[in-house]
Amino acid sequence: MAQKTTISGTLKDSIQNATEPYATIRVYKAGSLQKPIAMSLTDGDGKIKQVVDGKGAFVITFNSVGKKLVRREFTINGEPTVDLGNVYTSDDSKALKGVEIVAQKPVVKMETDKMTYNVQEDVDSKSMTLLDLMRKVPMVTVDGQDNITVNGSKSFKILVDGKENPMFQANASQIFKSIPASMVKNVEVVTNPGAKYDAEGTAGILNIKFNHDSGQKQNMDGYSGNLSATVGNKSDRTSAYIGGQxxxxxxxxxxxxxxxxxxxxxxxxxxxxxxxxxxxxxxxxxxxxxxxxxxxxxxxxxxxxxxxxxxxxxxxxxxxxxxxxxxxxxxxxxxxxxxxxxxxxxxxxxxxxxxxxxxxxxxxxxxxxxxxxxxxxxxxxxxxxxxxxxxxxxxxxxxxxxxxxxxxxxxxxxxxxxxxxxxxxxxxxxxxxxxxxxxxxxxxxxxxxxxxxxxxxxxxxxxxxxxxxxxxxxxxxxxxxxxxxxxxxxxxxxxxxxxxxxxxxxxxxxxxxxxxxxxxxxxxxxxxxxxxxxxxxxxxxxxxxxxxxxxxxxxxxxxxxxxxxxxxxxxxxxxxxxxxxxxxxxxxxxxxxxxxxxxxxxxxxxxxxxxxxxxxxxxxxxxxxxxxxxxxxxxxxxxxxxxxxxxxxxxxxxxxxxxxxxxxxxxxxxxxxxxxxxxxxxxxxxxxxxxxxxxxxxxxxxxxxxxxxxxxxxxxxxxxxxxxxxxxxxxxxxxxxxxxxxxxxxxxxxxxxxxxxxxxxxxxxxxNSNKQYGQHKSNITNDFDEKDKKGAGSGMGGVGQGVGM
The missing domain is CATH 2.40.170.20 (TonB-dependent receptor, beta-barrel domain)
Incomplete structure (x- = not known):
């Protein structure tokens, strides 16, 4: 029987330390780089999980749009796994010069207990309010009276940048239709939060991450920001953002x-x-x-x-x-x-x-x-x-x-x-x-x-x-x-x-x-x-x-x-x-x-x-x-x-x-x-x-x-x-x-x-930087708080509704 070994690791950007999702992985026998013996993609988190048959010396390459080709050599001696650790890539200025980039980051990252909607990759984020865009988010619906349901229920928890915000919980639809979608980085729909999160919130968690919530601090100084203004026959709004290090x-x-x-x-x-x-x-x-x-x-x-x-x-x-x-x-x-x-x-x-x-x-x-x-x-x-x-x-x-x-x-x-x-x-x-x-x-x-x-x-x-x-x-x-x-x-x-x-x-x-x-x-x-x-x-x-x-x-x-x-x-x-x-x-x-x-x-x-x-x-x-x-x-x-x-x-x-x-x-x-x-x-x-x-x-x-x-x-x-x-x-x-x-x-x-x-x-x-800076998100994830103080009737999912202030 052929020996199967799983090659693991994470592909990351060397400057921003961000993971590289859906990069192409190719594996070759050492000394024979004309035809790969195995191919796959990194997942939505940039994780590497490639199965290789046999023993001996191999070469693995990673390629994504606008990045330099990364090459690693490794040897398999019968072990079940080989961990490459963090593999770093960087922008390829020569490849980018005069080339039109048509690839996009995925709009939705899908896991079995969570969905992440990448708002910034949606073209409508430039013109829609957050409430309008919610109708596109998996597991979320918005009716004609602006009532929001998650996973079929009006009983859910709202977090802002990973922490409780009672104002959003009590007046979600009113606030969402006042916020331009361009201010939001992504929307997470957590259908099975796990024991770490509070027991409140029947349908799960709706986590709104604003542009400043970008994760861990990077080793580079700079700042970035944006200004936005909307005028219309029913509403006007203006927003501004700045972040840096x-x-x-x-x-x-x-x-x-x-x-x-x-x-x-x-x-x-x-x-x-x-x-x-x-x-x-x-x-x-x-x-x-x-x-x-x-x-x-x-x-x-x-x-x-x-x-x-x-x-x-x-x-x-x-x-x-x-x-x-x-x-x-x-x-x-x-x-x-x-x-x-x-x-x-x-x-x-x-x-x-x-x-x-x-x-x-x-x-x-x-x-x-x-x-x-x-x-x-x-x-x-x-x-x-x-x-x-x-x-x-x-x-x-x-x-x-x-x-x-x-x-x-x-x-x-x-x-x-x-x-x-x-x-x-x-x-x-x-x-x-x-x-x-x-x-x-x-x-x-x-x-x-x-x-x-x-x-x-x-x-x-x-x-x-x-x-x-x-x-x-x-x-x-x-x-x-x-x-x-x-x-x-x-x-x-x-x-x-x-x-x-x-x-x-x-x-x-x-x-x-x-x-x-x-x-x-x-x-x-x-x-x-x-x-x-x-x-x-x-x-x-x-x-x-x-x-x-x-x-x-x-x-x-x-x-x-x-x-x-x-x-x-x-x-x-x-x-x-x-x-x-x-x-x-x-x-x-x-x-x-x-x-x-x-x-x-x-x-x-x-x-x-x-x-x-x-x-x-x-x-x-x-x-x-x-x-x-x-x-x-x-x-x-x-x-x-x-x-x-x-x-x-x-x-x-x-x-x-x-x-x-x-x-x-x-x-x-x-x-x-x-x-x-x-x-x-x-x-x-x-x-x-x-x-x-x-x-x-x-x-x-x-x-x-x-x-x-x-x-x-x-x-x-x-x-x-x-x-x-x-x-x-x-x-x-x-x-x-x-x-x-x-x-x-x-x-x-x-x-x-x-x-x-x-x-x-x-x-x-x-x-002076393309990076949007932020801090580690707050670990506070409080219980479900009042979402609709007037009450909107039984929810779509029928699994109950209420408040917890």
């Missing part, structure tokens, strides 16, 4: 300022209440305008203490407002409404949020190869917000219809974390760590009635609420590689202490504590150098946060009332998936088949109370089973053309004994795009997005579809980029329908949202 110090900063202006948003609701066998019908129409100013900025600093240790720090500030003004019209007739009546309102809602976060990390390696280390991390975040709503009935004028509410909330979090990485051998690692989180969350919600023109506090409808959480966690995770197999198995334990206080109603105060043991497992098999197969299992929990627990009754909408439930329990869910990845020079593909199941989902539901008022709240009252199939494919047709598809199909079954109802159905979404290089090197992109209705325990939310196209031209050696984007050119508005029903009500809602948008973007790169 001077000696042992690295630094980076970025900022963006912008606003959105959406006019003529239309909502039509028909609500039927079934009381004593009679139908009472209310029709509600609201026309409104929305304006959202937005600001964001952060600063990062890093310092290399010596060759084995470094310290890094960062601060960030995010601020936005949402102002909505409208004139609702309500009519009622039949049943409890008798012969009927109607009236008009003037309504105004203003939300404002400011988020501050700061972190400091110390990391020390125990060996020269940087395989074993300890990291000490601290993170602080503070997220005060306010919401002011008023409703004034003016036709006919009735004082009972006037109200004003003022709600203030604040979440303050301190996090301490210690992580140990211990390389047991060349192919095995044991990761361990401990973490402590303290959260102080409070809300002060005031409700006012009008007496003439005077606002009078209604103490019965006002409430103060505090929720303090202390979470202590520890984990152990074993990572190993054995030939073509790799595995990651971990166990995490978290114990939570909660203290709930009502400052003005001390008799309602209570405490509770609970512990959760959370396992996770990943097994991967490299079928070929170009394909792999993976099996993932993970259990996750979901702690309800302050907006889900807050008992304050929101009466700002005259058609119904909504409130939280302080008796919610922690939600537990399980996810099992089978993943297949395949990539080549022309085609890359991912297919994921998953199963979600949960027996105590925190689901939003509605009912009519004894006063014939429609109530909306949440309980752990739903069992669900969701089967998900996701597929991503990108085909490079030629050096000037490529096709991309990102789609999903799901089937869900939801049941609730408490509500005496069930629901099931198929749903799906697809984003397909064509990228083409036109004459004069103009890059053209055409995309189609389509989505079916999403199901929840009491109904569904409607589907949608739209087109977008963009043209991009780069000038002055790619330093200047000019782009124009056109969204929904065939129709001026996006229309959707939602439906929900219970034993005593039926709701049908139609939304009409302006989505006819055109924008122009200009960006300029500057600096």
């Amino acid at each position: 001077q000696g042992k110090l690295t630094y980076s900063a970025n900022a963006t300022v912008g606003y959105q202006d959406m006019k003529d948003i239309n909502v039509n609701l028909e609500q039927t209440k079934i009381v004593n066998g009679q139908n009472s019908v209310m029709k509600y129409n609201q026309k409104s305008d929305q304006r959202v100013p937005f600001e964001m900025g952060n600063l990062n600093l890093g310092y290399e203490l010596d060759s084995l240790s470094s310290i890094n720090a960062g601060i960030g500030l995010t601020s936005f407002e949402s102002k909505i003004n409208g004139t609702p019209f309500t009519s009622m007739e039949g049943g409890i409404y008798g012969s009927g009546h109607s009236y008009s309102n003037k309504m105004s809602t203003k939300e404002s949020s400011v988020g501050f976060n700061g972190n400091i990390d110390y990391q020390r390696f125990f060996d020269r190869e940087h395989k074993s280390s300890i990291t000490l991390s601290y993170l602080f975040s503070n997220t005060p917000s306010t919401e002011k709503s008023s409703r004034n009935q003016y036709e006919p004028k009735q004082e009972t219809g006037d109200m004003y509410s003022d709600m203030e909330t604040n979440g303050r979090t301190h996090t301490l974390q210690v992580d140990l990485v211990n390389a047991l051998s060349k192919n095995t690692t044991l990761n361990t760590g401990v973490k402590y989180i303290y959260r102080h969350n409070k809300s002060d919600s005031k409700y006012y009635d009008y007496k003439g023109d005077e606002q009078v506090l209604n103490a019965d409808n006002s409430v103060k609420y505090n929720n303090d959480q202390s979470i202590l966690a520890g984990y152990a995770e074993y990572v190993a590689t054995m030939n073509k197999f790799s595995t990651k198995a971990g166990l995490r334990y978290e114990h939570t202490w909660e203290n709930i206080k009502y400052p003005e109603q001390t008799g309602k105060n209570f405490k509770k504590d609970y512990g959760c043991l959370v396992p996770s497992f990943t097994l991967s098999y490299a079928m070929t150098p170009m394909s792999n197969l993976g099996l993932n299992y993970s259990m996750h929990i979901l702690r309800p946060g302050i907006s889900y627990l807050n008992p304050y009754v929101d009466r700002s909408d005259p058609t119904y009332i909504s409130y939280g439930n302080p008796n919610l329990d922690v939600e537990k869910s399980h996810y099992l998936s089978l993943v297949y990845n395949m990539y080549s020079a022309k085609l890359m593909m991912n297919m994921t088949l998953g199963q979600n199941f949960c027996n105590n989902q925190i689901a939003e539901y509605s009912f009519v109370d004894k006063d014939n008022v429609l109530n909306t709240t949440r309980r752990n009252n739903t069992k669900n089973r969701w089967t998900n199939f996701n597929m991503f494919a990108r085909w490079t047709i030629s050096k000037t053309s490529s096709l991309m598809m990102n789609g999903s199909v799901d089937y869900g079954d939801m049941r609730s004994k408490e509500l005496n109802c069930s629901n099931n159905g198929w749903q799906g979404s697809i984003y397909a795009s064509l990228e083409q290089v036109l004459p004069l090197k103009i890059k053209w992109s055409l995309g189609l997005y389509a989505k079916t209705r999403d199901y929840n325990i009491q109904g569904y939310s409607g589907g949608m579809q739209f087109l977008n196209t963009s043209f991009t031209k780069q000038l002055f050696k790619d330093r200047l980029s000019l782009s124009v984007q056109y969204v929904n050119p065939m129709r001026s508005k996006l229309k959707m329908t939602s439906y929900s029903a219970g034993a005593d009500f039926i709701n049908r809602t139609q939304y009409s949202i302006p989505l006819h948008m055109i924008s122009f973007t200009a960006s300029w790169k500057f600096g």
